[in-house]
Amino acid sequence: MSNRRSRQSSSAPRISDDQIIDLVTKLRQILPEIGQRRRSDKVSASKVLQETCNYIRNLNKEVDNLSERLAQLLESVGEDSPEAAVIRSLLM
Numbered sequence: 298m299s300n301r302r303s304r305q306s307s308s309a310p311r312i313s314d315d316q317i318i319d320l321v322t323k324l325r326q327i328l329p330e331i332g333q334r335r336r337s338d339k340v341s342a343s344k345v346l347q348e349t350c351n352y353i354r355n356l357n358k359e360v361d362n363l364s365e366r367l368a369q370l371l372e373s374v375g376e377d378s379p380e381a382a383v384i385r386s387l388l389m
Contacts, residue, residue, distance in 0.1 A: 325340060330348050330352075367388055
């Protein structure tokens with residue numbers, strides 16, 4: 298434990314155990330995989346964090362895919378068309 302503390306920046310505020318529990322509870326509520334389980338089902342904090350990372354990765358992939366599809370759509374319409382203006386606004 299002292300090893301973990303020594304790695305933390307001395308200027309970084311320490312997060313209390315209660316704050317960690319609160320954050321993990323909030324993450325559990327918003328994650329589709331875990332949030333659908335009954336409240337009585339126990340899920341470890343590490344599992345919640347792992348699922349959070351997976352969820353964020355999947356969201357990033359979806360954003361990349363949608364951006365690429367919009368870019369392809371933009372190429373297929375006239376550059377000065379109203380559709381192109383809408384697509385450009387979505388890409389911004």
